[in-house]
Amino acid sequence: MNKILLIIQREYLTRVKKKSFIVMTIVGPVLMAAMIILPVFLANWSEATEKRIAVLDETGWFFEKFKDEDNIKFYYVFGELEDEKSEALTKKGDHLLYIPLPELNVPENAELFSTNQPGLNVTSYIKSTMKQIVENQKLLASGIDPAIIKSTKVDINLVNIKVEADGIEKKSNTEVEVGLSIFAGIMIYFFIFMFGAQVLKGVIEEKSNRIVEVIISSVKPFQLMMGKIVGIALVGLTQFMLWILLTLIIVGVAQVMFISGSSSALEMIGSQQEALGQMTSGGSQMNPMVMVSETLGSINFTVMVLSFIFYFLAGYLMYASLFAAIGGAVDNDADTQQFMLPVSIPLIFAVAMSGVIVNQPDSSLAFWMSIIPFTSPITMMMRIPFGVPEWQILLSMGLLVAGFIISTWIAGKIYKTGILMYGKKITYGVVWKWLTAR
Numbered sequence: 001m002n003k004i005l006l007i008i009q010r011e012y013l014t015r016v017k018k019k020s021f022i023v024m025t026i027v028g029p030v031l032m033a034a035m036i037i038l039p040v041f042l043a044n045w046s047e048a049t050e051k052r053i054a055v056l057d058e059t060g061w062f063f064e065k066f067k068d069e070d071n072i073k074f075y076y077v078f079g080e081l082e083d084e085k086s087e088a089l090t091k092k093g094d095h096l097l098y099i100p101l102p103e104l105n106v107p108e109n110a111e112l113f114s115t116n117q118p119g120l121n122v123t124s125y126i127k128s129t130m131k132q133i134v135e136n137q138k139l140l141a142s143g144i145d146p147a148i149i150k151s152t153k154v155d156i157n158l159v160n161i162k163v164e165a166d167g168i169e170k171k172s173n174t175e176v177e178v179g180l181s182i183f184a185g186i187m188i189y190f191f192i193f194m195f196g197a198q199v200l201k202g203v204i205e206e207k208s209n210r211i212v213e214v215i216i217s218s219v220k221p222f223q224l225m226m227g228k229i230v231g232i233a234l235v236g237l238t239q240f241m242l243w244i245l246l247t248l249i250i251v252g253v254a255q256v257m258f259i260s261g262s263s264s265a266l267e268m269i270g271s272q273q274e275a276l277g278q279m280t281s282g283g284s285q286m287n288p289m290v291m292v293s294e295t296l297g298s299i300n301f302t303v304m305v306l307s308f309i310f311y312f313l314a315g316y317l318m319y320a321s322l323f324a325a326i327g328g329a330v331d332n333d334a335d336t337q338q339f340m341l342p343v344s345i346p347l348i349f350a351v352a353m354s355g356v357i358v359n360q361p362d363s364s365l366a367f368w369m370s371i372i373p374f375t376s377p378i379t380m381m382m383r384i385p386f387g388v389p390e391w392q393i394l395l396s397m398g399l400l401v402a403g404f405i406i407s408t409w410i411a412g413k414i415y416k417t418g419i420l421m422y423g424k425k426i427t428y429g430v431v432w433k434w435l436t437a438r
Helices: 002-016 019-045 081-091 120-141 146-151 174-208 211-215 221-259 263-277 288-298 301-329 333-352 354-359 364-371 376-386 390-418 428-436
Strands: 051-057 072-076 095-099 111-113 160-163 169-172
Touching (some): 002 221, 019 221, 051 081, 051 120, 072 120, 081 095, 081 111, 095 120, 111 120, 174 221, 174 301, 174 333, 174 354, 221 301, 301 376, 333 354, 354 364, 354 376, 364 376, 364 390, 376 390
Parallel strands (some): 051 072
Antiparallel strands (some): 095 111, 160 169
């Protein structure tokens, strides 16, 4: 046991002292905080370019129907298409919206000429305005007042309320839960592969440099493998906790120094929330930010964080043992590909099925993928934000621990034999012989 602890200490200290670890520990939180902070300031500081659009309407349906919007100005022209196109695009630098006279009665086609991309807001506004006008004209032609149709339209405010087993009711929001689900699953996938690859690379380097021959003269191969796996796991856990802590600090400092002190930024955020967030249903208004806050309050983040740590460590330990076995069996990086693919397929499959999991978190497929150890680290983390019975979480954790023990035993047999094998072409048949050897 003391030898394993010494190996863990060596692996941990060697990696946390590397410049790459220090740089990534600092750069990672800065990038994550920037993803949160920059959109607010960029949206506040950027000045949208005003777009002027000349409208050549041969139908007469849309004359003075396009109203000026923020940074979108309309004016009407009445000449020939080629002349007006040259005037608007070449001389004025504007766009030209051309609505030709249709062969039938309803103008459903239009062309927007421009020397640069008009932007999604421009095209969306033009299409929605034309759609509304054409629909109103068709209703009038049928003897129906468009105002009556408009008065019948309502916005439905659907509030999801989750009833717990003890009868407690909590508001939920599917969109927020889906976001948390996908984020947690992707992070598990990312960390398992990132730190598992470090185990693989470290074993191959020690084997190719013949350092491992000196090391195993003092320790058993299994002790070396376990020490390396656990040491790198602690490195990953340390870096993850530092990322979370530093990101929260950076975002908090930015809010105090900039966002709280910038009235324009606050006004912009407030106007965005008011514009996006007021949904009317029978005269009532609901701010989606309040809904999101209530939804986040209904999610048990203690369970989320503890589950994330467990599934990261247990999933990493299981896959890292297999990566260590691959590293011990081969002599160079090129030979790892034939063995990496079968090991990686379950993780890749779990990510590929994320759309199905978040849409049907209670389905049989989601249940079994969250129970099977090879896919449970990702799938169960995707299901937890939606609420999972405790017995399913405990069963998943127990089977994952059992999977780690079995994979470690298999990896230990391969590692013990392969770590001193040089120059031999390794095949699946050779690996099977190592596993079945007494």
